[in-house]
Amino acid sequence: MTDLKHEPHTVYIKPSKGLAALNLRDLWVYRELIFFMVWRDIKVKYKQTLLGMAWAVIQPVMTMLVFTFLFDRIAKLPTEGIPYPVFAFTALLPWGLFVTALNQGSRSLVAHNNMVTKIYFPRLILPMSSVFAGMVDFVIAFVILVGLMFYYQVTPAWHLVWTLPLFLLLAIVTALGVALWLSAVNVQYRDVNQALPFLTQFWLFATPVAYSASVISEKWQIAYSLNPMAGVVNGFRWALLGTGNGPDITLWVSVGISILIFISGLFYFRSMEKTFADTI
Amino acid sequence: MTTAISVKNIGKQYKIGAAETKFRYNMLRDVIVDTVSAPIRLAKAMIGKSDRRMNQNYVWALKDVSFDLEEGKVLGIVGRNGAGKSTLLKILSRVTEPTTGTVSVRGRVGSLLEVGTGFHPELTGRENIYMNGAILGMRRSEIDSKFDEIVDFSEVTQYIDTPVKRYSSGMYLRLAFAVAAHLEPEILVVDEVLAVGDAEFQKKCIGKMGDVAQQGRTVLFVSHNMSAILRLTQEAIVLNKGQLIMRGPTQEAVDYYLSFGQSQAGERAWEAVDVPAASVPFTPISLKVKERSGKVVDTVRSTEPVTVEFEYKLDAPITGLRIGLYVSTMRGEYVFASFDTDDPALYEKFDARTAGHYVSRAEIPGDMFNDSRYTVGVNASSFGVRRYFMDENALAFNVDISGAPGTQWAEPRVGPVRPRLNWEIMRLDD
Numbered sequence: 251m252t253d254l255k256h257e258p259h260t261v262y263i264k265p266s267k268g269l270a271a272l273n274l275r276d277l278w279v280y281r282e283l284i285f286f287m288v289w290r291d292i293k294v295k296y297k298q299t300l301l302g303m304a305w306a307v308i309q310p311v312m313t314m315l316v317f318t319f320l321f322d323r324i325a326k327l328p329t330e331g332i333p334y335p336v337f338a339f340t341a342l343l344p345w346g347l348f349v350t351a352l353n354q355g356s357r358s359l360v361a362h363n364n365m366v367t368k369i370y371f372p373r374l375i376l377p378m379s380s381v382f383a384g385m386v387d388f389v390i391a392f393v394i395l396v397g398l399m400f401y402y403q404v405t406p407a408w409h410l411v412w413t414l415p416l417f418l419l420l421a422i423v424t425a426l427g428v429a430l431w432l433s434a435v436n437v438q439y440r441d442v443n444q445a446l447p448f449l450t451q452f453w454l455f456a457t458p459v460a461y462s463a464s465v466i467s468e469k470w471q472i473a474y475s476l477n478p479m480a481g482v483v484n485g486f487r488w489a490l491l492g493t494g495n496g497p498d499i500t501l502w503v504s505v506g507i508s509i510l511i512f513i514s515g516l517f518y519f520r521s522m523e524k525t526f527a528d529t530i
Numbered sequence: 531m532t533t534a535i536s537v538k539n540i541g542k543q544y545k546i547g548a549a550e551t552k553f554r555y556n557m558l559r560d561v562i563v564d565t566v567s568a569p570i571r572l573a574k575a576m577i578g579k580s581d582r583r584m585n586q587n588y589v590w591a592l593k594d595v596s597f598d599l600e601e602g603k604v605l606g607i608v609g610r611n612g613a614g615k616s617t618l619l620k621i622l623s624r625v626t627e628p629t630t631g632t633v634s635v636r637g638r639v640g641s642l643l644e645v646g647t648g649f650h651p652e653l654t655g656r657e658n659i660y661m662n663g664a665i666l667g668m669r670r671s672e673i674d675s676k677f678d679e680i681v682d683f684s685e686v687t688q689y690i691d692t693p694v695k696r697y698s699s700g701m702y703l704r705l706a707f708a709v710a711a712h713l714e715p716e717i718l719v720v721d722e723v724l725a726v727g728d729a730e731f732q733k734k735c736i737g738k739m740g741d742v743a744q745q746g747r748t749v750l751f752v753s754h755n756m757s758a759i760l761r762l763t764q765e766a767i768v769l770n771k772g773q774l775i776m777r778g779p780t781q782e783a784v785d786y787y788l789s790f791g792q793s794q795a796g797e798r799a800w801e802a803v804d805v806p807a808a809s810v811p812f813t814p815i816s817l818k819v820k821e822r823s824g825k826v827v828d829t830v831r832s833t834e835p836v837t838v839e840f841e842y843k844l845d846a847p848i849t850g851l852r853i854g855l856y857v858s859t860m861r862g863e864y865v866f867a868s869f870d871t872d873d874p875a876l877y878e879k880f881d882a883r884t885a886g887h888y889v890s891r892a893e894i895p896g897d898m899f900n901d902s903r904y905t906v907g908v909n910a911s912s913f914g915v916r917r918y919f920m921d922e923n924a925l926a927f928n929v930d931i932s933g934a935p936g937t938q939w940a941e942p943r944v945g946p947v948r949p950r951l952n953w954e955i956m957r958l959d960d
Contacts, residue, residue, distance in 0.1 A: 263624060263633040279667075286664040290650055290657075297652040368647050369665065370624035370639075524627040527620065528544060 287379035306390040341459040354380035355429025407492030417485035430515030475500035478508035534748040540631035602746040606766030613769040637716025646706030651695035684708035756862035798925040811845035812918035829928040850912035897950035
């Protein structure tokens with residue numbers, strides 16, 4: 251109650267010029283809202299479904315089975331000595347997180363247009379919380395992976411596992427960066443809704459989820475790593491299974507691109523933010 | 531006295547995408563060119579170098595509005611639809627940015643615009659209180675400390691752990707309002723909220739607003755309900771076409787607003803500039819009040835039928851069009867509403883109207899109105915699709931009650947209507 255009695259501070263409202271200041275202070279003031287939005291998304295996600303949380307298991311497992319059938323049994327792709335189901339599932343973890351985050355994040359502003367048109371809060375909260383809400387599915391899928399590794403008796407690369415959160419962070423930063431761009435564009439041009447399924451599909455092919463990055467020839471490796479998700483997936487496999495060469499120049503290219511997308515997305519979002527309520 | 535709100539030369543410009551090139555294809559060639567250039571257009575639009583800017587119209591929803599409001603004052607805001615009231619509130623509550631000018635606001639702004647925002651049907655009442663509170667900018671500790679009070683106020687105590695999708699609309703609204711009402715902002719902004727909920731609940735809302743004002747908080751109140759404005763505020767501003775045209779004691783401001791722009795002759799004509807661009811393809815021409823002889827009059831006799839005539843043009847066919855007639859008292863309470871296709875036969879025939887020049891005429895039977903002045907509003911809409919045009923204060927007329935029921939007693943009759951009822955008096959004891 252004490253903080254209610256504080257001297258009210260004065261807010262100055264005026265047209266913001268150019269690239270608006272990032273206003274991280276407001277984001278901090280509203281930090282509890284991020285928590286509540288994430289909590290709500292998680293809570294509501296599987297309401298009134300028959301299978302409930304099981305969906306978080308079914309989706310990646312089914313994809314893994316299909317991949318195993320197509321790429322292991324039929325195409326017989328190389329997996330650097332790892333049983334294919336484990337090999338694919340390790341990549342499906344960050345990929346699933348990324349796709350969910352991208353989809354939910356890109357639609358977040360339009361989906362919450364009643365909030366956007368009625369009240370003030372830092373709009374960044376919407377794509378941010380959509381991205382974070384996908385973490386629960388990730389954790390559940392992670393448990394499945396541990397089970398799979400036991401079953402196939404794959405020993406994790408213990409000395410590398412500590413790097414996993416860093417790759418997870420890279421996946422989140424990439425997803426958030428792209429979601430910032432797309433959610434802001436989506437406010438004005440709903441083309442984004444149409445483009446999203448394509449985008450995620452193409453992106454999946456451009457990412458070594460179903461196959462190993464080692465099938466890409468040496469001279470294309472740098473160009474290939476312009477896709478930050480390639481860095482994430484390779485990193486996951488390296489940290490968990492010990493495959494590949496570990497961090498090299500290609501990873502830093504991925505990190506660089508990811509940060510570039512994120513920072514530019516942040517500024518684009520902030521510059522469009524002032525007209526969201528008018529154009530949505 | 532400290533200033534709570536200081537508004538300086540606020541202006542807000544909106545784009546109205548009038549000349550959308552999209553629907554102007556004449557040839558397949560245009561379609562192809564347009565499709566091919568679409569990605570370039572998207573890229574240009576994204577970096578803000580839109581070439582659409584050329585053929586866009588801008589309107590000022592607000593222009594050069596300035597006022598100061600001292601802490602603890604209750605200010606009413608009146609004006610017609612499109613006068614800029616909601617835009618002003620949106621700027622004050624930081625939903626949208628002004629195009630020009632500055633505002634300084636001392637303290638937290640809470641608005642009852644946002645009742646129920648962020649409510650999720652799958653969450654329980656309890657969960658929604660926390661969710662909604664967070665959206666309104668309350669801290670968790672703050673919600674914790676007010677939780678019981680909120681639940682009591684909302685009267686949904688026994689359903690507090692039921693998902694709100696199982697609530698009746700009344701319960702839902704009460705809960706939503708309860709959260710917003712307990713935000714305790716330094717400045718409260720209320721927009722038309724009193725139009726919802728049952729009478730009992732409305733009384734509570736008004737009570738709450740009164741409390742808020744008593745506690746020395748600043749309140750901005752927007753309503754079309756003149757009686758509510760008169761009851762709740764001492765001072766009001768009048769907005770017209772985005773400009774502040776008057777500020778004064780509420781009674782004066784309301785009188786000014788009600789008489790503003792109304793012709794005294796029982797006729798209202800719309801010039802092209804009065805018609806918002808958004809009403810295309812509908813163009814209102816005139817609204818007339820006529821007595822039985824067909825003469826346009828300002829004062830009608832209550833015992834005689836009155837004809838209200840609305841003339842308009844359609845530049846394109848409209849399906850589902852209905853012209854609405856709203857009669858209300860000068861205090862803003864509706865007497866009745868009626869639509870030109872209420873009758874099934876007319877509905878059958880005129881539900882889809884081709885382009886052309888039309889008149890919709892209604893005869894209001896005699897013995898309807900009381901000794902007062904009434905406002906006539908018109909609107910043109912397609913139910914559930916779109917509202918083309920609306921002017922809720924198009925004209926006003928007086929009623930002369932000579933010969934009306936009960937005029938043998940020289941006393942005012944309460945109520946907006948004065949019907950001639952078929953009374954029967956019988957003696958039952960023989």
